[in-house]
Amino acid sequence: MTSVPLSESPPREGLGRRLSTFFYRHPRIRLSALLALPLGWLVLVYFGSLFVLLLSSFWETDSFTREVVHEFTLDNFRQIFEQDVFRNVAWRTIQMAILVTIADVILAFPIAYYMARVASPRTRDLLVVLVLVPLWANYLVKAYAWRTILSDGGVVNWALEPLGLQVDGLSTVGLWLVFTYLWLPFMVLPIYAGLERIPSSFLEASADLGGRSLTTFARVILPLAFPAIVAGSIFTFCLTLGDYIAPGLITSEQFIGTVIYSIRGEALPTAAAFSFVPLVVVVAYLLVARRLGAFESL
């Protein structure tokens, strides 16, 4: 009769298991290991590049060849502050971004609410597909299509002709319409997610307490959906702030993106200096959005 040893030494552990045990015992190292790759990538690829660009805002350029000369100067920032056009363009762009965000919220809310709370599951699936598919329609093609629609011989004026009206579609108003259109799906999805998270019990409770539809909407639904709205607004605001293609197609006014794009080849330091403006605005916006809880609702 063979005796079974009372205690068997455990089998030699594989490398994976030993590494895993090591990580379990040293959670901080595990954390660092997890973060190493993504943070390393972001720092090297993204923040490093940003740093290089922003650094060039302190360089001079040769006034003839337009090459970058490594001599320190604050002239680029002086130019940004002194030439009125930069201030005007920045303000115009921020206004446009705000207006586009407002329009997108108004357009997105009904369909998001419908999808989240009213539609049957099958309809909801269909609507999700319907909202997502246009994301695959190329941004440029959509912008060009709008140009045709808004032009003098386009759909809008063709439809208004029987009424005796003609509008100048290719204008700032037209651009507002185009931006609203382009970023709409980015607003629908977060609001839909946010509305879906509201428990029905809250709405029932509100009704029980005597609240009619509008009251429930204003005092229960809207506050609860607000972080999601802010989350969606991050996209609409930031995407409008830096776009350089759509404005050139629809209007002749300059925006932050178009200015940076048009001077980037020649006066890269000035473009870099001007880039601080959208950078600061976006960072400020993100900080506010975070405070309002948007990061949890993206």
Next chain:
Amino acid sequence: MVESRLARIFLRLGAFATLAFIYLPLVIIGLYAFNKNVTQAWPIEKYSTRWFSVAFEDPAVRDALKNSLLAAFGATAIALVLGTLASMAVARYSFFGREIVTFAVILPIALPGIVTGLALQATIIDVLGPLGITFGLTTIIIGHATFCVVVIYNNAIARMRRTAGSLDEASADLGADNWQTFRYVMLPQLRTALLAGALLAFALSFDEVIVTVFTSGAEQTLPIWIFATLARPDDQPIVNVVALFVILVSIVPVYIATRLAGSSGITSERPKQSTVAAADPAP
């Protein structure tokens, strides 16, 4: 249903109006794909399918499509790895700089593309150039991956917030090591969120032009090809054909992904048919 009937009618109308707004230009693009004329006048006088054959025979279109698919797959793959790792760190640990990580991940997509593009272009010329990496598919993928990370990251974090960390600990208690826990416990919970994120990341990369203008070289992705072709008056109609084609073809994968993830999976909620038998954690 809690909403009043009036509210529901209003919502239905609003939803319909928004959908009509979204699809009207797409319908017009579709109509122009069949426009016989080269110039895009309205109303369309004559219809024809001749541009379809031109588009399908154009080698530049095929190359651009291939490059776009490769770039999107590459970028999504990298984003999946980076996004999942980062989300695991942020969701399960509390550490100094946690908020900074979220910030750092979001910034590439929030900061205007022109700034990101300029920065990347300068780096590619000055830093990667001497290392032998020039403008090409690699640089395109690097650029796309950087802002696709956030999409995966968000979905993964939101899902992990809704799944109990205690499950991972329970798994460890049962003798599983890190990799086993990841494979058998975390991944099944994350799967649909990652799928939804991957779908969105893929779409983002596939359609990206604002940054790609600065990170591409001689190789064109589909949006770059469209950008160049739209500036050529004779070739504009081909673009409408290609755009229509992409829209129609994309319906299938989007639909499949929606069914797989459950429509709530798109929003990173746990699917109703979750196999993890845990009580629905209250928000």
Next chain:
Amino acid sequence: MKERKTGVARWAAFGLLVVALCVVAAGCGGDDDGDSGSSTAVEGLGTSLEEIQSLAREEGEVNVVQWPGYAQLTKEFAEATGCTVNTKDGASSDDMISLLQTGAYDGVSASGNASVRLMTTGEVAPIDTELVPNYADVQEGIKDQDYNSFDGQAYGVPHGRGPNYLMFRNDIVPEDTNSWSVIWEDEGLQEWGGKISIYDDSIFIADAAVYLKATQPDLGIDSPYQLNEEQFNAAVDLLKKQAAAGLNYWPGDVAKQIGEYTNGDSVVGTTWPYQYVQLTAADPAVAVTAIKPSEGTTGWSDTWMLYSKAQNPNCMYLWMNHMISPEAQALVAEGFGEAPVNLKACELTKDQNHCDTFHADDEAWWEDVYYWTTPVEDCADDDDSTTCKTQEDWEAAWTEIKG
């Protein structure tokens, strides 16, 4: 569970700093590629025609930046030389220089306001014209100009030249319009405001200067590209007045302008001959007239230039030789609406009168066509006391004019 924060954070911060400094160092180091030496040797270039041809077969491709609208025999060229041609359209001279600087292209069809700068920075290489057989057929009057040569050494191979026309819808704007006043004077601005199409580039300031040269001779403008303070400010004021009327800019995107004229979104403005050719050849044709107005106009004389660090210099030499061959000249000149520089092409154009219509051999006609060139501080004259506005000044002013 509160983790001890300091360790991870400190290492992370330190790592970030180190990495950032490295990137900066690399970035700073990498910028210094501005060697404006005039070394004629380009790496990998053959020294004889036969060597160039065989090396070209090994290279297999050539990447060029050029103006939009060039009709070319790229397939035939590829078959004959083994070099596949990849072209990239540039929107403006600045755009072309930027593209060249990415290092992804071998050559460019440069106008004067690009070529002079490229020669100065050394980004384009001198050309050994012995190795370009068709060079002998180029018009003598175009060789050895300021914009394509330096110190007697050729820096490129001429391509063609043309004016910037005043183009208008002759069914909307009076048919007998023959002066730039229609887009500069109050009457025209009021009438056509919002439908005026203007080239979106700082070089357009020269067009204002051309108009001022004719209408305000006491300003003493000689070259519209070399403007002193007073002349420059007058031009900028004129441009701001024009911009206030509402303009449609076309930034090298010819399709945009063509679409606008077709739809009637633009009815008058400046254009390249290419758009005129396209509009009149469209089906149905658009009713446009394109003229060189009485005040004269700006224009361009383009040169094929070789990037000094080209990957495929041999293919580029063969390409340059090909583009001044009679067949290629005929095709591109007729397609774009420009004057060829190889007059042997005149027999090959489909329209037998092409060379006459486009004044290929009529030097007198070109006297009030002011080719694009770059503004320089010393006014490019022999007078040391004069100072002019620089390219940098022009760009800053252009951003401001557009508002």
